[in-house]
Amino acid sequence: MASSRKSLSSNPSSGRAEDPQHARASAVPSSQPSALAHRINKFLSTHTRPGQRLLIAFSGGLDSRVLLQLLAQCSQQHGVLLEAMHVHHGLSPNADRWAAFCAAECQGLGIAFHCQRICVDTSSGLGIEAGARLARYAALLSYDADYVLLAHHQDDQAETLLLQLLRGAGAKGLAAMAIHDPSRRLLRPLIDVSRDEIEAYAKHAGLQWVDDESNLDTRYDRNFLRHMVFPVLAQRYPAVRSTLARSAAHLAEAACLLDELAALDADGMVVDGKVNVDRLGMLSSQRARNLLRWWLDAHGLPMPGLPRLQEMLQQLLHAGGQAAIKIRVYETTYLRRYRGWASLSAEPPVPEPAGLCWQGGDRLLLPANGQLMARHVMGDGLAISRWQGCKLDIRYRSGGERFRLDARRPSRTLKQLFQEADIAPWLRERLPLIYIEDELVLVPGVGVAAGWRAQPGEQGLMLDWQPLRPGRDEPFGH
16 A cells, blocks of 8 residues: 555445445355465465464455455364454544444454554654554554464565665565565465456455555555556566566575575574674675674664665774774664674663662563563572562662672672673663662672572572663564
8 A cells, every 4th residue: 555545435346335334245156266265275274273363454455355355265164263453544534434344344254353543653754654554564463463464465566576676675675575474473365466366356256445545646656656667567568567576586585595594604603692793704795794684684673775784894893892883773773892792782762760669570661671570589689588578679870889799898889890790881871770778789680789688598589681672673565
């Protein structure tokens, strides 16, 4: 879709749907099993297991309406639980009517329906198209389902490949959309099906759907290609859409081979999510960049362009040994280097933890700073018998803190203890400190203050800090 604005209309063969809530789909006669139904049955046999929960992204448009019908026909024999979600962007005065139409269609097919209202950030700089796409995927993937099923088809694949070519994408971008994306729990059952086949099925089945009037707006890149470029290409090359989709499949194979090469290079080089810089420097520049792409993708980060990637590699390998490297990768995620290892760090501004304290339980979420996890241990941690009834306050460094780990030795600065504990400099200001009244009693990753530590045979509480995971899901493809 070009944007999230849609107008309600019927399919070309059945006239205007005056009341979408009363629109119903007639099933394809059972005596005429369609080729599409056969494909969906084969797809479900290959990619799903009985008992799994499948969520259909149901906009109400032609493609998702056909996918809904096909899955309703085929899902029962495969033992999967089928549900549908309509993402209500709220950007059009018709949005409520489309949601009502989708609800009615699902009710008629006996499919559980969910309507998720979202707010598209129009000031993010992404534009309405990308902003709506990002919010839509976030809503779909937040639902507890084994897979989210999308109605992208062969024509979408061809358009995506051409868009990526025009943007100068690499092999992974040119691979366009995968039929199965396990990392994001996405399935695309119609990716090898042309739009003409989908529309023919819809007409035969007597389906109704909603059309998006903005799909005619050629200010959007995808619409420009669809309405202005592909018709011209098709005059000279009638099979242009299927040919480009086939090229995307070939490029997907090439991208898989590059990932396999990166995984081989990463063996022993990438440890606990960090990259050994010395070993990275032993690779050719092409393989080093390929490994960095693979590593960034593993963290769900968008791919930087070649100049940016080369800059990252240059700084990692050639900046002075003590140089503080901080390269912004995406939003608040940064590339860092410390003691010969490259790592990714999520560093959003941390608010003051005023009034934040441990209330018990298994974990405590820290605003913009990960979480504290509790462990009950014997002979270590904060002696429970000594602090019960006291409040465990959470604070951050303000400067000059000292900490005594051993009652037989003087207190030491946190800076010294952090260095000995091999805690990276950029994490030290974010590390939560645990106080009882005004006494520092526990520093995650360092230890428990003398006088508060549980003795052998005594039960204790240990609090471990899990920083924010670096990276986030990039705006997804079409």
